[in-house]
Amino acid sequence: xxxxxxxxxxxxxxTRQLRSWLTILGIVIGVFLIMSLLSLSQGLKxxxxxxxxAVGTDIVMIIPGxxxxxxxxxxxxxxxxxEDLNTIxxxxxxxxxxxxxxxxxxMRYQGGSKTVILAGMDIRNALDIYQKDIGMKIxxxxxxxxxxxxxxxxxxxxxxxxxxxxxxxxxTIKGRQFEIVGILKSRGSKQDDxxxxxDMNIYQEITGERKGAPQAIAKxxxxxxxxxxxxxxxxxxxxxxxxRAGQQGESSYSVLTSEAMSGLVGNIMGIIQVVVFAFxxxxxxxxxxxxxxxxxxxxxxxxxxxxxxxxxGAKNSTIVMIFLMESGIIGxxxxxxxxxxxxxxAKLIQAFGQVHPILYIEASITPGIILFGLLFSxxxxxxxxxxxxxxxxxxxxxxxxxxx
Amino acid sequence: MTGRxxxxxxxxxxxxxxxxxxxxxxxxxxxxxxxxxxxxxLGPSGSGKSTLLHIIGLLDTPTKGKVFLEDQDTSxxxxxxxxxxxxxxxxxxxxxxNLLANLTTLENVMIPMVxxxxxxxxxxxxxxxxxxxxxxxxxxxxxPFELSGGEQQRIAIARAxxxxxxVIIADEPTGNLDSTTGQKIMETLINLHEKEQKTVIVVTHxxxxxxxxxxxxxxxxxxxxSNHLVSEKVLWAKRK
Numbered sequence: 007x008x009x010x011x012x013x014x015x016x017x018x019x020x021t022r023q024l025r026s027w028l029t030i031l032g033i034v035i036g037v038f039l040i041m042s043l044l045s046l047s048q049g050l051k052x053x054x055x056x057x058x059x060a061v062g063t064d065i066v067m068i069i070p071g072x073x074x075x076x077x078x079x080x081x082x083x084x085x086x087x088x089e090d091l092n093t094i095x096x097x098x099x100x101x102x103x104x105x106x107x108x109x110x111x112x113m114r115y116q117g118g119s120k121t122v123i124l125a126g127m128d129i130r131n132a133l134d135i136y137q138k139d140i141g142m143k144i145x146x147x148x149x150x151x152x153x154x155x156x157x158x159x160x161x162x163x164x165x166x167x168x169x170x171x172x173x174x175x176x177x178t179i180k181g182r183q184f185e186i187v188g189i190l191k192s193r194g195s196k197q198d199d200x201x202x203x204x205d206m207n208i209y210q211e212i213t214g215e216r217k218g219a220p221q222a223i224a225k226x227x228x229x230x231x232x233x234x235x236x237x238x239x240x241x242x243x244x245x246x247x248x249x250r251a252g253q254q255g256e257s258s259y260s261v262l263t264s265e266a267m268s269g270l271v272g273n274i275m276g277i278i279q280v281v282v283f284a285f286x287x288x289x290x291x292x293x294x295x296x297x298x299x300x301x302x303x304x305x306x307x308x309x310x311x312x313x314x315x316x317x318x319g320a321k322n323s324t325i326v327m328i329f330l331m332e333s334g335i336i337g338x339x340x341x342x343x344x345x346x347x348x349x350x351x352a353k354l355i356q357a358f359g360q361v362h363p364i365l366y367i368e369a370s371i372t373p374g375i376i377l378f379g380l381l382f383s384x385x386x387x388x389x390x391x392x393x394x395x396x397x398x399x400x401x402x403x404x405x406x407x408x409x410x
Numbered sequence: 411m412t413g414r415x416x417x418x419x420x421x422x423x424x425x426x427x428x429x430x431x432x433x434x435x436x437x438x439x440x441x442x443x444x445x446x447x448x449x450x451x452l453g454p455s456g457s458g459k460s461t462l463l464h465i466i467g468l469l470d471t472p473t474k475g476k477v478f479l480e481d482q483d484t485s486x487x488x489x490x491x492x493x494x495x496x497x498x499x500x501x502x503x504x505x506x507x508n509l510l511a512n513l514t515t516l517e518n519v520m521i522p523m524v525x526x527x528x529x530x531x532x533x534x535x536x537x538x539x540x541x542x543x544x545x546x547x548x549x550x551x552x553x554p555f556e557l558s559g560g561e562q563q564r565i566a567i568a569r570a571x572x573x574x575x576x577v578i579i580a581d582e583p584t585g586n587l588d589s590t591t592g593q594k595i596m597e598t599l600i601n602l603h604e605k606e607q608k609t610v611i612v613v614t615h616x617x618x619x620x621x622x623x624x625x626x627x628x629x630x631x632x633x634x635x636s637n638h639l640v641s642e643k644v645l646w647a648k649r650k
Contacts, residue, residue: 319497
């Protein structure tokens, strides 16, 4: 019986093709927005969280500025000074401090050239920390020797960035020749896996950035409470800043344990996703109102038809079912039509990010997201069609038959 | 009366409220229609005959009074039960044909069977048989707008017969047709009555149609003015 109603519903939609397609377009736009933004924000979340998971629990991250105002900190170009780094080093319980420095540079390799993230690494003092606490491991070759013009490449460099790249070959960065001595194992984040690591001294020499860092990582010595040392680092940094207040004004610092960082990133991403979903939902809602409008117009136009169907034995539930199927199909096709370009756009942004790694975002396309998109749009379709369907079913057969 | 009462109306009133004005369309109609009768309801325009037919056909409910179908009080039935009864026991033929424009001839005839849960093969076979019996076998894939008025009315008759109902209710079936085509439609209805013993109820303002009937009901200003059976040998022109 349901198959028969479905056939009738499809026939009805076909009869009003132009209007059906225009209504579908309303849903397409909403779902397109939701799908592209949701898959990108989901991808961003998993990228960042994967990265954080690789970090050991005895590691803290130091960021200048208040964490509640993280965007200002990141966008405003606030940096830790050399003095700040020394303050961290001197705090009891800190085993080592790694300034987190990176810069986008053009790398030339065998005739090709691409922008890569060049990261400065303190090979001389902290190679052990990179391996044990940050989770960087050599897959092929070896680590660069401190002071030598040697680089190590992320796992995606020989596959995605410069396909066919091999160790013991030469590359040029900022006009200087380097030997590629090692390839790293994947760390689960495409941004990390696309980077080129170079000894800190060489990094400072070729980029000209010799002092300070946007952020720093500190390893806490065993036997110390990570939380307590984190608090001490923060207090020392703020005390130092106060001393310099005459020159620089008041400063604040955020010292985050890896656990706090995961929580923070999870929260921020969660908020972004909620906002994205809310905006997308508004678009879908507008599409839903479009469906409702179309269905109400349809009920009016087909009043007589409804009368005929009732006269020949259609129950109220049958009329509701036929109209619900029509609006559900509109929603479903709209969902499918919005999902394909939406996820396509997300993939396109991901591909763009591979060419310009600084913008790298991974598009997360999971069966869950696809199923959610389809069910959501089908649901909106059915919901929008319900009230027109009910009003169609309520018509008395004789009144409907008289309608011209 | 040629058999047991199939339909019985008891003091049926239909009143419409138009603002503060009450419009009485039917005023206390009492009527019995026996199984297997050919009934003509006659009356001028606006006399309430179509409203009466809609109430008899369970498309409408009376404001006051009761309608019995096979001795069952129809006011006790829910809307869905009424729909089920209409689909199963009553076939409608309308002046405007009332075919579904986006369905083919075959699909139009099949649709009442869909609502009765008849399997697809059986539906198709029956619809093809009915369409060929009204002479439209070659037109099964046409849409209603591609056919003449007479052809459309024959499809409507085939549709009315699809669930093999006991009653055929026709509201001005020849009203939109020329006299020759109208004559053919009436012959089809008479055949159904004579050969298949269907109860046929026809509403018309054309007294010539009364020639075909066994029971003539006259209605004027919402009231029954006469209700004659052939067996009473009332003087009217006999058919043939």
